[in-house]
Amino acid sequence: MxxxxxxxxxxxxxxxxxxxxxxxxxxxxxxxxxxxxxxxxxxxxxxxxxxxxxxxxxxxxxxxxxxxxxxxxxxxxxxxxxxxxxxxxxxxxxxxxxxxxxxxxxxxxxxxxxxxxxxxxxxxxxxxxxxxxxxxxxxxxxxxxxxxxxxxxxxxxxxxxxxxxxxxxxxxxxxxxxxxxxxxxxxxxxxxxVIGLRRGGFSAEDRADIKRAYQLLFRSGGNLREALAEAENRSWCDAAEVLLAAARHPSRKGLITGKS
CATH class of the missing domain: 2.160.10.10 (Hexapeptide repeat proteins)
Incomplete structure (x- = not known):
């Protein structure tokens, strides 16, 4: 009991x-x-x-x-x-x-x-x-x-x-x-x-691909729509595709893109 x-x-x-x-x-x-x-x-x-x-x-x-x-x-x-x-x-x-x-x-x-x-x-x-x-x-x-x-x-x-x-x-x-x-x-x-990705078991190759996707989306100088269009012309690992999918399909609030 x-x-x-x-x-x-x-x-x-x-x-x-x-x-x-x-x-x-x-x-x-x-x-x-x-x-x-x-x-x-x-x-x-x-x-x-x-x-x-x-x-x-x-x-x-x-x-x-x-x-x-x-x-x-x-x-x-x-x-x-x-x-x-x-x-x-x-x-x-x-x-x-x-x-x-x-x-x-x-x-x-x-x-x-x-x-x-x-x-x-x-x-x-x-x-x-x-x-x-x-x-x-x-x-x-x-x-x-x-x-x-x-x-x-x-x-x-x-x-x-x-x-x-x-x-x-x-x-x-x-x-x-x-x-x-x-x-x-x-x-x-x-x-x-970066630390979370290492602890999470992501390979060095996947981490590098995630970084490339991040740089394209948020540090390339263009807007998000342009970055996503460019992403369609490249190949990505599955993990990087998760980041790209979040940018393609945000909530009604939109995605954080600002940087300090």
């Missing part, structure tokens, strides 16, 4: 795997489904038909699955939050459910959300991402894999953050962050995430 502290409140309509632990004064509402090996800390509230995979750790004071911060939202609408496996959610993190009927705010696998992180409604997050303290993500943001977001960075709604991107702390970002790139300040690019 789950190990539930006597002060916790767990609905008999919630589903908990046998080895789940629930800390003091936590609340698990009806409709929540928590997988094997999950640890729910003290003073945590899990609600909104949230679904968790295995081995997630939810830290003190965190809230998962509550209504989105949308003044027009109808609380009777059914939506949820879905967490994969092996996520580490630290203290006072908030993750809000989707604004769409039957929709989900999703967090993949092996992500690390540090103290005070906020994921708004309909965020879609991949795997192995690290979000430092007090990162703020507005609604409908799409995050790839192996991204690092520095403490206090804030992100406007609907934008995309590509694989292996890194964003400096206290940045204010309102446009897409391209894959493999480093962003800072107010929508500025500082270059490629």
């Amino acid at each position: 789950p190990d539930i502290h006597p002060s916790a409140i767990v609905s008999d309509q919630a589903t908990l795997a046998d080895d789940v632990t629930v800390g003091p004064f936590s609340i698990i509402d009806a409709g929540v489904n928590i997988g094997a090996g999950c640890q729910i800390g003290a003073h945590v509230w899990v609600t909104g038909n949230t679904v968790m995979g295995a081995d997630n750790h939810i830290g003190y004071g965190s809230i998962v699955g509550t209504d989105p911060q949308d003044a027009s939202f109808d609380s009777s609408l059914e939506s949820n939050v879905v967490l994969g496996d092996g996520n580490r959610i630290r203290e006072y993190v908030t993750i809000h459910r989707s604004t769409a009927a039957g929709g989900s705010t999703t967090v993949g696998n092996s992500n690390f959300l540090m103290t005070g992180v906020h994921l708004a409604h309909d965020v879609q997050m991949g795997d192995f991402n690290n979000l430092a303290n007090n990162v703020l993500l507005a609604g409908h943001i799409i995050i790839g894999n192996r991204v690092f977001l520095g403490g206090g960075a804030a992100f406007h709604q609907f934008l995309h953050i590509g694989d292996f991107a890194i964003v400096q702390g206290n940045s204010a970002i309102s446009r897409d962050v391209p894959p493999f790139c480093t962003a800072h300040g107010r929508n500025e690019l500082a270059g490629l995430n």
Whole structure:
């Protein structure tokens, strides 16, 4: 049976795997489904038909699955939050459910959300991402894999953050962050995430091709449309094509192209 502290409140309509632990004064509402090996800390509230995979750790004071911060939202609408496996959610993190009927705010696998992180409604997050303290993500943001977001960075709604991107702390970002790139300040690019690419196992040849694509897109002196047209005349490795695809198909916010 789950190990539930006597002060916790767990609905008999919630589903908990046998080895789940629930800390003091936590609340698990009806409709929540928590997988094997999950640890729910003290003073945590899990609600909104949230679904968790295995081995997630939810830290003190965190809230998962509550209504989105949308003044027009109808609380009777059914939506949820879905967490994969092996996520580490630290203290006072908030993750809000989707604004769409039957929709989900999703967090993949092996992500690390540090103290005070906020994921708004309909965020879609991949795997192995690290979000430092007090990162703020507005609604409908799409995050790839192996991204690092520095403490206090804030992100406007609907934008995309590509694989292996890194964003400096206290940045204010309102446009897409391209894959493999480093962003800072107010929508500025500082270059490629060279260390992240090396640690990610990209070959020297692939890293060089990514660099050539970056130089063409953001440092060639022309506009992005001209750069993409030129890219069609060259051959690229698969990794460089990921960067080019992000430039060809940005979100409604557009791509960061500025440089310091």
